[in-house]
Amino acid sequence: MKLSRRNFLKRSTVLSATALTAPMILREPAAAxxxxxxxxxxxxxxxxxxxxGVPMKYALELAVAEINAGGGLLGRPVKIVGYDTQSNIQLYSQYAQQLALKDRVDVVHGGITSASREAIRPTFDRFRILYFYNVLYEGGVCDRNTFCTGTTPAQTVQKLVPYAMDLAKGKTAYIIAADYNYGQITAKWMTKYVQDNGGKVLxxxxxxxxxxxxxxxxxxxxxxxxxxxxxALVGxxxxxxxxxxxxxxxxxQIPIASTTFGLVNxxxxxxxxxxNGIVGAYGYFQELDTPASKKFxxxxxxxxxxxxxxxxxxxxTYEGVNLWAEGVRKAGSIDRMKVIEALESGISFDGPSGKVSLDHATHHTTRNAYLAKVEDKKWDVLETFKNVAPSDTASVCNLIKNPNDNKQYIIEL
Amino acid sequence: MGPTMDIYIMLGLNALNGVASLFLLCVGLAIIFGMMKIVNLAHGEFIMLGAYATVVSTNAGVNIWISMLVISPLFVGVVGLVIERLLIRHLYGRLIDSMLATWGLSLLITGIITTIFGNTIKGVQTPLGSFSVGQYSSSYYNLFIFAMALVVMAIVFVVMRFTRFGMIARATMQNPGMSAALGINPDRVYMLTFAAGAGLTGLAGGLIAPVAGITPGMGAAYVAKAFITVVGGGTSIITGTISAASLFGTIDQIGSYLTTPVYGQVIVFTTAIVLIRLLPQGISGRFFKGQL
Known part of the structure; x- marks a missing residue:
């Protein structure tokens, strides 16, 4: 058949009309x-x-792919709606609004620096979107809509400081830190733990x-x-x-212990x-030789x-997504409040770092912490601390008693 | 020599190192901006390219001194030459357009390097050892940076002041029409001057590679200070850049030592604002008028 201009137009109109209506027809039964x-x-x-950010994205994708391979959640697949915030706080605010208002997502996992978290957390509070922050940080966030799954100073710095003081065979410390909320607050925690161990910050x-x-x-x-x-230098x-x-x-000459060194590469x-010899403490090291870690x-x-x-x-990040998935399964619903209540009911997940359990009172995690030293371009994991509670945040935040609390507590010395 | 004397010596060394690094990081920009009136916002990325050239060639087995002193300036010089031919030559006399174009260029270069090498921190080992002054210690490499600043200063001075190319370049910058009438091809002079500026910037990038955290985005940390120094210095390439680098480098180091690194930066920027308010033509526009 010859394709004349008129024929072509006629047929393409029909085609596009079908294309426009087809998804509508398909979507209706699919909604359920x-x-x-x-x-x-x-x-x-x-x-x-x-x-x-890039390894976090890979971990997020891995978690979602595994969930979908296992049949999704509540019989529905999970789809990632992701934005690259380009290391720019303004874009965090902008894309947070977009996720909440335009994409209408069911949960958000994201934020890297504490500055970025504090830029987007209020947005998700306001629009009632469940929010997971999967990064080690300075602790103290107390917000029923937010779950923080990374380690906090009581889980890492508390172990790191006495170990490093032993290593240094001395009681005086000098702190150098990045000049933004993470560095400022972490420096306070460092000071507290140095003093708790009988030392002095010069x-x-x-x-x-x-x-x-x-x-x-x-x-x-x-x-x-x-x-x-x-x-606590950054970047x-x-x-x-x-x-x-x-x-x-x-x-x-002087040993170094860091809360940030080695988080990248x-x-x-x-x-x-x-x-060589720099000491660090985190919730996970890729050198961990457990089967779960090796598989991850x-x-x-x-x-x-x-x-x-x-x-x-x-x-x-991987554990955060899986904890959320456990919560959805337990709630049997994607409704925000039902999922929060399920997450508060004592959910845990066996991840690459070991068992991670959500704590009702703080919305933080009880998890393993590891202490390691750099040896020949790799981390040599020296000690494992099992099931460490987020006691720093627990000392100021109780969402069981005050479910409407919503602030970040900052340690006073 | 008592401990107080030691700290004065250390502060002096830190200040010299601050001044020397700043001079090296700025002199290429001073040539491109001061002589050609091109606001090269990709200056930081030229530094980054120089640093990467050193890292890549050193890790490939090239001697680190050859990487820093030969490969980095040559590589960035050639990149500068290509960029001048493709982009910059269309923008002479168009200040705002040149800013926009070079800003885009900086994003492009960062993107290309990220794609090739990934967005992670690279580095090479610092050569030379350390020495101590009482309870303080510092690196011989800092002294080497200072020596290199003197060498670069001497080379730029000699080339600009005593060679035929230097004279032609200065004449062309002052009056391209007249130079052309005398049989000089201004197009070619611009091209070579831009490449020379880029090459010197590449050298600076190579020289800071052993003491910097090298990432595709590292240029951003240098470009603002470089511009403040060049604008503060005024149009004279050598006297202007030296005087402004001495002022800001010293203030930065001493200010950070006496107060905190945060206030150190505040003091530098406040000084720059006051300086540019009082001397809009820069230090050399007021005190060393007409000098190189």
């Missing part, structure tokens, strides 16, 4: 059974924080994220002569500190004589062989 549950995701996949210095020259900072530390250096620019420290001949990319690493590497380092950021 197969309409996907929407899981919103806000992660930095480009810009300065991409090295943190000085605390904060560095804006774009500082690249640490010459005067190193001189100040040398003048103070601490026994131990505690670091690519700040890794310059460790190299300038080593090139000034300070490596090995610093041990792998810095030379061993820069990074293998699954992610299988899908994405070039994944830089699989840290607590990725494991907590």
């Amino acid at each position: 059974a197969g309409k996907p549950i929407l899981l919103g995701s806000l992660l930095d996949l480009s810009g300065g924080l991409a090295a943190s 000085e605390t210095d904060f560095f804006p994220l774009d500082v690249t020259n640490f010459g005067s900072a190193i001189s100040k530390i040398q003048a103070a002569k601490p026994d131990l250096l505690l670091s 690519g620019n700040h890794t310059a500190f460790y190299r300038q420290w080593q090139s000034a001949g300070m490596k090995g 610093e041990p792998e990319t810095l030379a061993p004589d820069v990074s 690493v293998a699954d992610i590497k299988k899908a994405h062989p070039d994944t830089p380092y699989i840290s607590e950021l990725a494991s907590a």
Whole structure:
């Protein structure tokens, strides 16, 4: 048949009319059974924080793929609605609104820095969208709509400080930290745990994220002569500190313990004589040799062989999505309040880091913590602390008694 | 020598290192901005390319000194040459357009490097060892940076002041029409000057590679300070950049030591604002008028 212009127009009109109406016909019966549950995701996949965000995205996708392979939730598939927040806080606010109002997702997993979490948490509170923050952070968030599945200082810093003080064979510490809410509050926790262990903090210095020259900072530390250096430096620019420290001949002179070093892939990319001996404590290390951990690493590497380092950021994301899925299964509904109540009823999940249980009073997790030391470009896991409770947040936050509480408590010293 | 003397020596060394690094990071921009009036917002990315050139070639087995001193400047110089031919030459005399285009260029370069090397932190080891002054210690590499700043300063001065190319370049920047009438091809001079500026920036990137955290986005941490220094310095490439780098580098290091790193930055930016308010033509526009 010859395709004349008139024929073509006529037929394409018919086709497009079918195309427009067809989904409507199909969608109606699907709504009851197969309409996907929407899981919103806000992660930095480009810009300065991409090295943190990309493995989190892989972990999120892995969790969702496994859930869907097992038949989905309540007979419905789970679909990710994800945005790249490009390491830009403004985009967090914008995409949070979009997830809430336009996409109308059923839950959101996302946020990396504490600054980004505090930018989007109020939005999800206001529009009543369940929110999971799957990152280690400074603790203290008390909000019934929010679940924080990463470790907090009572789970990591509390273990790290006495270990490092033992290692340093001394009682004085010097704190260096990034100058935003995470660094500021973590420095307070470091100070508390140093004091709790009979030590003294000589000085605390904060560095804006774009500082690249640490010459005067190193001189100040040398003048103070601490026994131990505690670091909560963040980001690519700040890794310059460790190299300038080593090139000034300070490596090995004063031991370093950090709450941030090695969350991305610093041990792998810095030379061993820069990074050897740095101590860290997190909820997960990819070097953990449990079967669950090995499988998790293998699954992610299988899908994405070039994944830089699989840290607590990725494991907590994977565990966060699975905890939420457990909650939905238990609630038998996707209704926000029913899911929250199910999540509060003592849900737990056996993830790559071990058993992770949600705590009703704080909406945080009781989970394992691990202490490790960098050895030849890898983390050497030295100690395991089983089922550590988020006691820092628990000391200020009780959502059983005050379900309407909604703030981030900050430690007072 | 008492402990107080030691700290003065250390502060002096830190300040020298701050000034020298700032000078090295700015001199390429000073040439491109000061001579050609092109606002190159991709300056930070040129630094980043220089740093990556050093990291990649050193990790491939090239001697680190050759990577820093030869490969980085050559590579970024060639990149600069290509960019000048494809993009910049269409933008001479169009200040706003050049800003927009080079900003886009900076995003493109960051994107390309992210795609190739991934968004993770790279690095090479710092060569040379350390020395101590009483209870303080510092790196010989800091002294090397200072020496390199002196060498670059001397080279730029000699080339601009005593060579035929330097004279032609200065003449072309002052009056391209007249230079063309005298048989010089301004197009070619612009191209080479831009490439030279890019090459020096690449050298700076290579030199900071051993003491910086190298990521595709690292340029952002340098570009603002570089612009403030160049604008604060005014149009004279050497005297302007040296005087502004000395002022800001010293204030940054001493200010951070005496107060905190946060206030150190506040003090630098406040000084810059006051300086540019009082001397809109920069330091060299007021005190070293007409000098190189």
